[in-house]
Amino acid sequence: MIEALNISKAFGEHLVLNDVSFRFETGKCNLIIGQSGSGKTVLMKCLVGLFEIDSGNVMYDERVFSRMSFDEMKVIRQELGMLFQGGALFDSMTVEENIVFPLSMFTSQSSEQKRDRANFCLSRVNLENVNKLYPSELSGGMKKRVAIARAIAMNPKYLFCDEPNSGLDPLTAIVIDNLISEITQEYNITTVINTHDMNSVIEIGDKIAYIHKGKLWWDGNKDSILHSDNPELNDFVFATELTRKLKQI
């Protein structure tokens, strides 16, 4: 479980996050949703320690992450996997090298064991025979899957996904969503997903935080979001003609 407790973050004079508190539960897909510029990416980067928070705390299973030194954070970061928006695969490494990279750095596994682990992770994301390819040779969906495979290589307790569906067609997006959801339940991971894709919200939103103007504006789940009377949330959820028509039905 990850807890954000009264987090505030400003860049210069601009307050991006204002006293945000939320509990991200284990074994569930916890979604952070909001318009572009609402502060959801900043919130995620604060949670993983890429941004230092101005006030508040981030707790990883009762451990105060936000007050740790870089070296102390390293321990928790080895329990953490992250899928970046663009995949963030290392260009100079093959797919297999990308996946075994954390294993090479932090374990004393043999080459054979690491290769087996890479093959297992790739099969888990439904990819085969791509071990020797470079990221530039992969499609957008394949890059995301390899990034997921790398994120789960170290058996993480916490999985962060920053806009996992951006740039993907609707069918591939659903495959990625379902994959994340399956992995979350199978390994009982605390998964935090940053998205503005309403399909993802309806598909896998076990717990949802709606961020608006840097504040936690609403929280609930995929069932309650469709029946909320929060006007700003409704503007966001029912932004398209299609969703407005569906609501009327």
Next chain:
Amino acid sequence: MIRGFLFHIGRYTLLLRQVFKKPEKQSIYIRKILVEMDNLGLDSVGIVAFISTFMGAVLCIQMAFNIDTPFIPLYTIGFVTRQSVVLEFSPTIISLILAGKVGSRVASELGTMRVTEQIDAIEIIGINPATYLIFPKIVACVLINPILIILSMIMAILGGWLAGIFTGLVPTSEYVFGIKAFFDSYDIFYALVKTVVNAFLIVSISGYHGFYTQGGALEVGASSTKGVVHSSIAIIVFNLILTQLLLA
């Protein structure tokens, strides 16, 4: 402007503190240093050899024309060519050329990694990205650049000899005598100290600009330019300081 300068000096110092932290796994770093020696050093052998040969030739011809008097012996051409090459041309001018080649490569590589979140990914995995990415490059350049500079000295002296023969301005015996005349091994030490300092400046300054790139492709280009310009300025400034410290 002064505030901005102090900000960059402070952040550069803090980055260097991160760079020289204990590496996570030494065997991986040794492999990375060897790869960087290949990328940053061996890749530059051709250009260093080419430029050095021609500069040595030019130095020799210029000297020959400037001492066109019977009162100065011909071996002076070889002597002055050697001194110019060892003291200044190879350690400083070749370092400036390497600042352009290696510096732009380091800054654009790190800048691209920053804007595509690859540096964030390294940090999330639990690895110190400054150590992992910059430390092997610094060590590689500090080790390989002295070899490049010695190669440059050899090629420049060779270039001068070839120019002397083909133009008929100085016979081999006089040139070789000049090359050997009044040789002081301290000059080589001085040149190599400058080379090591320059190698450190090139990679650390370019690495700093690449590491803190923000934005997209345009900013990566800007970081690359800043890396080259600032490391070149630092080389010139430290050249003066080191010359004063080591030769005065």
